[in-house]
Amino acid sequence: MSVHIGAQPGDIVERVLLPGDPMRAKWIAETYLKDPVCYTQVRGMLGYTGTWRGVPVSVQGTGMGMPSASIYTHELINEYGVRSVIRIGSCGAIIDSLKLGDVVAAIGSATDSNMNRVRFDGLIDYAPVADFGLLRTAAEVAEGRGVPMRVGPILAADAFYSDRPDLYGRLADYGVLAVEMESAAIYTTAARYGARALTILTVSDHITREERMTPAEREQGFDNMVQIGLDTAIAGAA
Numbered sequence: 001m002s003v004h005i006g007a008q009p010g011d012i013v014e015r016v017l018l019p020g021d022p023m024r025a026k027w028i029a030e031t032y033l034k035d036p037v038c039y040t041q042v043r044g045m046l047g048y049t050g051t052w053r054g055v056p057v058s059v060q061g062t063g064m065g066m067p068s069a070s071i072y073t074h075e076l077i078n079e080y081g082v083r084s085v086i087r088i089g090s091c092g093a094i095i096d097s098l099k100l101g102d103v104v105a106a107i108g109s110a111t112d113s114n115m116n117r118v119r120f121d122g123l124i125d126y127a128p129v130a131d132f133g134l135l136r137t138a139a140e141v142a143e144g145r146g147v148p149m150r151v152g153p154i155l156a157a158d159a160f161y162s163d164r165p166d167l168y169g170r171l172a173d174y175g176v177l178a179v180e181m182e183s184a185a186i187y188t189t190a191a192r193y194g195a196r197a198l199t200i201l202t203v204s205d206h207i208t209r210e211e212r213m214t215p216a217e218r219e220q221g222f223d224n225m226v227q228i229g230l231d232t233a234i235a236g237a238a
C-alpha cells in the first residue's frame with residue numbers, strides 16, 4: 001500500500017475516474033461497475049475496481065482541494081502504474097449560459113493555487129491543460145450520447161467560499177466557464193509523471209444566480225457525466 005491508499009499492487013487498474021466525493025466513488029462503483037471491489041478505505045477516501053462494458057476501471061475519491069487531489073493523483077500514477085485519470089466533479093457555473101446539470105469539459109485550468117508558483121519559483125505561469133486525446137474522445141462520446149458538453153477553460157480555486165467573488169465576473173469576461181477545486185493539480189501532476197488527465201464536471205451551482213443542487217443530487221445526480229467518463233476511460237481498450 002502507499003501512504004494514503006490501502007491497495008495492493010494490481011488492485012488498481014491503469015484507468016481511473018476521480019470524483020472528489022468518496023461517497024460518489026461508492027455510488028459509481030455500485031451503480032455502474034460490474035463486480036466492484038473496494039480496495040481502500042484509508043481516511044474514508046474510498047476506491048473501487050470493477051468492470052465497465054467488460055473493461056476494468058477503478059474509481060478513487062480524491063477529497064476536496066488541490067493538496068488532497070495531488071496526493072491521490074501522485075500515488076495512483078507513481079505507486080500503482082495508473083496511466084489515465086479522469087476527474088468527474090461538480091462545479092459552480094460562472095457564465096450565464098450554463099444551467100444546473102449541464103456538463104463541462106475543462107480544456108485548461110486557471111488557478112489561484114500557489115502550488116505551481118512554488119514549482120516554478122514564481123517565474124513561470126504554468127498552464128495546466130487536458131490531454132488532447134482524452135478530451136477529443138470525451139467530446140465524441142458526449143456527441144454520440146446526444147449530451148451537449150461545453151468545452152472550455154475553468155478555474156481551480158483554493159477557496160469554496162471566496163472573499164473575491166468579483167473576480168468571477170472578470171474570469172467570465174475571459175471565457176472561463178466554471179469553478180471547481182482540483183483540476184489544476186490533477187493536470188499538473190499527470191503531466192509531471194507522464195500520465196493523461198481530463199476533467200469533466202456537472203454544474204451543481206450557479207455562482208451569480210445563487211442556484212444549487214441538494215447534497216443528494218451532488219452525490220448521485222451525475223449520470224451523463226459518469227457515463228461519458230466511463231466510456232472515455234475505456235476507449236481503445238474495449
Ligand SMILES: O=P(O)(O)O[C@H]1O[C@H](CO)[C@@H](O)[C@H]1O
Nearest residue numbers: 019020021064089090180181
Ligand atoms: O464534487 P467534487 O468532485 O468534490 O468537486 C467540487 O465539490 C467540492 C466543493 O463542494 C470541491 O471538491 C469541488 O471541486
Ligand SMILES: O=c1cc[nH]c(=O)[nH]1
Nearest residue numbers: 090091092180181205
Ligand atoms: O468548487 C465548487 C464546486 C461546486 N460549486 C462551486 O461553487 N464551487
